[in-house]
Amino acid sequence: xxxxxxxxxxxxxxxxxxxxxxxxxxxxxxxxxxxxxxxxxxxxxxxxxxxxxxxxxxxxxxxxxxxxxxxxxxxxxxxxxxxxxxxxxxxxxxxxxxxxxxxxxxxxxxxxxxxxxxxxxxxxxxxxxxxxxxxxxxxxxxxxxxxxxxxxxxxxxxxxxxxxxxxxxxxxxxxxxxxxxxxxxxxxxxxxxxxxxxxxxxxxxxxxxxxxxxxxxxxxxxxxxxxxxxxxxxxxxxxxxxxxxxxxxxxxxxxxxxxxxxxxxxxxxxxxxxxxxxxxxxxxxxxxxxxxxxxxxxxxxxxxxxxxxxxxxxxxxxxxxxxxxxxxxxxxxxxxxxxxxxxxxxxxxxxxxxxxxxxxxxxxxxxxxxxxxxxxxxxxxxxxxxxxxxxxxxxxxxxxxxxxxxxxxxxxxxxxxxxxxxxxxxxxxxxxxxxxxxxxxxxxxxxxxxxxxxxxxxxxxxxxxxxxxxxxxxxxxx
Numbered sequence: 001x002x003x004x005x006x007x008x009x010x011x012x013x014x015x016x017x018x019x020x021x022x023x024x025x026x027x028x029x030x031x032x033x034x035x036x037x038x039x040x041x042x043x044x045x046x047x048x049x050x051x052x053x054x055x056x057x058x059x060x061x062x063x064x065x066x067x068x069x070x071x072x073x074x075x076x077x078x079x080x081x082x083x084x085x086x087x088x089x090x091x092x093x094x095x096x097x098x099x100x101x102x103x104x105x106x107x108x109x110x111x112x113x114x115x116x117x118x119x120x121x122x123x124x125x126x127x128x129x130x131x132x133x134x135x136x137x138x139x140x141x142x143x144x145x146x147x148x149x150x151x152x153x154x155x156x157x158x159x160x161x162x163x164x165x166x167x168x169x170x171x172x173x174x175x176x177x178x179x180x181x182x183x184x185x186x187x188x189x190x191x192x193x194x195x196x197x198x199x200x201x202x203x204x205x206x207x208x209x210x211x212x213x214x215x216x217x218x219x220x221x222x223x224x225x226x227x228x229x230x231x232x233x234x235x236x237x238x239x240x241x242x243x244x245x246x247x248x249x250x251x252x253x254x255x256x257x258x259x260x261x262x263x264x265x266x267x268x269x270x271x272x273x274x275x276x277x278x279x280x281x282x283x284x285x286x287x288x289x290x291x292x293x294x295x296x297x298x299x300x301x302x303x304x305x306x307x308x309x310x311x312x313x314x315x316x317x318x319x320x321x322x323x324x325x326x327x328x329x330x331x332x333x334x335x336x337x338x339x340x341x342x343x344x345x346x347x348x349x350x351x352x353x354x355x356x357x358x359x360x361x362x363x364x365x366x367x368x369x370x371x372x373x374x375x376x377x378x379x380x381x382x383x384x385x386x387x388x389x390x391x392x393x394x395x396x397x398x399x400x401x402x403x404x405x406x407x408x409x410x411x412x413x414x415x416x417x418x419x420x421x422x423x424x425x426x427x428x429x430x431x432x433x434x435x436x437x438x439x440x441x442x443x444x445x446x447x448x449x450x451x452x453x454x455x456x457x458x459x460x461x462x463x464x465x466x467x468x469x470x471x472x473x474x475x476x477x478x
Contacts, residue, residue, distance in 0.1 A: 045089075051092075055076075057076055060211070067191050072144070078144075080162065082164075082166055082167070084166050090132050091131050102147070104136075105142060107134070108417060117147065118150070138333060140261060141164075141281075145238060150372065153464035156238070157196060161181060161183060173323075177231075182212070184210075185209045200367065201241075202466060204353065204356070225310070228312075233281075235280065240277065246298065247304075255268055255273070255283060261418060261434075264327055277462040278411065284325045291313055293309070334418065345399045348473070349379075350404045351406060353374060381470025395450065397448065397450055397451070398449055404439040414435050415458045419434055429448065
């Protein structure tokens with residue numbers, strides 16, 4: 001088997017489990033990746049409330065004032081944890097002044113629970129609520145992002161994001177399991193969020209923030225653990241548009257899962273990984289047995305931007321009998337095979353936006369077209385009422401050849417499914433599952449998946465300003 005390597009892509013507040021469980025038993029799943037759930041005979045208990053509302057967050061040091069933001073619940077970066085097989089049942093209350101829905105990014109969900117406002121549900125109006133109830137079919141690390149057709153980027157840019165962690169029945173033995181949610185914020189000199197809705201951002205690189213946070217706190221975030229500790233770091237990119245590469249300095253980190261799905265554990269090439277909006281990694285690493293600075297996670301921006309530092313302190317963890325770092329068990333409901341010879345094949349071409357001036361980085365010709373149709377897939381901008389690009393019978397194999405004819409790297413997310421990234425000669429695939437792929441400008445990528453989840457599903461940009469202005473399409477599984 002080829003050594004897994006995400007770089008081989010075509011260059012291309014916390015809640016207790018008791019608060020989140022809807023009942024003592026999970027609803028049964030019918031055969032299939034994310035099959036319909038059988039109704040429970042007993043009336044389910046009341047769902048727990050999760051309110052999206054204005055709040056304040058310290059993003060600049062004093063004497064600057066706190067920034068007016070939005071958030072889910074009481075924490076700036078909420079983490080919801082459940083066990084595999086347990087149902088999630090939440091009443092999401094919209095306390096903001098914009099329509100809202102929550103997409104459970106990476107969950108092979110029931111279609112009605114996918115959380116795309118305007119497609120899979122009506123957006124939650126200000127002052128209203130919506131009950132999300134589903135049992136995730138896979139263990140893994142998933143992202144919670146606002147997603148409303150034509151209106152996702154502002155709730156996200158104001159701070160609404162979180163993580164859903166579905167724990168394995170037998171997780172790898174670690175001393176700490178830490179969730180790290182990356183966000184950025186575009187602030188003015190006074191520390192207030194700059195206005196939203198600029199077409200210039202949507203037509204180019206997207207809304208890039210001026211302040212970066214991990215778990216709602218300015219970087220670098222200091223993580224402490226006992227010397228010799230084994231850590232599991234779950235890293236997710238919830239930025240509106242910022243795509244970056246991260247490097248592990250002084251740390252020997254192993255990738256154990258990509259986009260929530262386990263893979264054979266491997267060391268990233270040159271200790272670096274690409275981290276596009278929507279991407280997640282599960283990392284396993286051991287701290288040194290001696291107390292002191294252990295290393296850092298650095299974003300490769302400018303001279304390097306430290307995101308987190310790791311420090312070993314306290315009494316060392318006994319090492320007797322500790323096994324070497326291994327792999328996370330595979331999810332049992334993944335497709336067992338992908339037969340490409342009988343696949344439904346479709347070509348997708350991404351167009352639109354402005355063209356950057358390669359001689360003057362950061363400069364583009366101003367966009368002058370329809371602000372709602374900046375981007376296109378096969379000549380059409382995504383719209384709630386548009387027919388699906390194609391239809392496929394449940395269980396059919398789909399191969400999408402995607403060409404990026406825009407002036408920017410594009411990151412796309414497949415809803416309701418996971419896919420394999422095919423080799424350029426269509427003679428195999430990378431040995432890990434993905435739900436998000438990056439395609440550099442002027443390049444192509446092929447993805448293959450088993451369409452085993454019925455409903456209308458999206459393939460859309462994870463840069464939310466581009467999603468808002470047309471860079472998405474849909475397909476139907478019947």
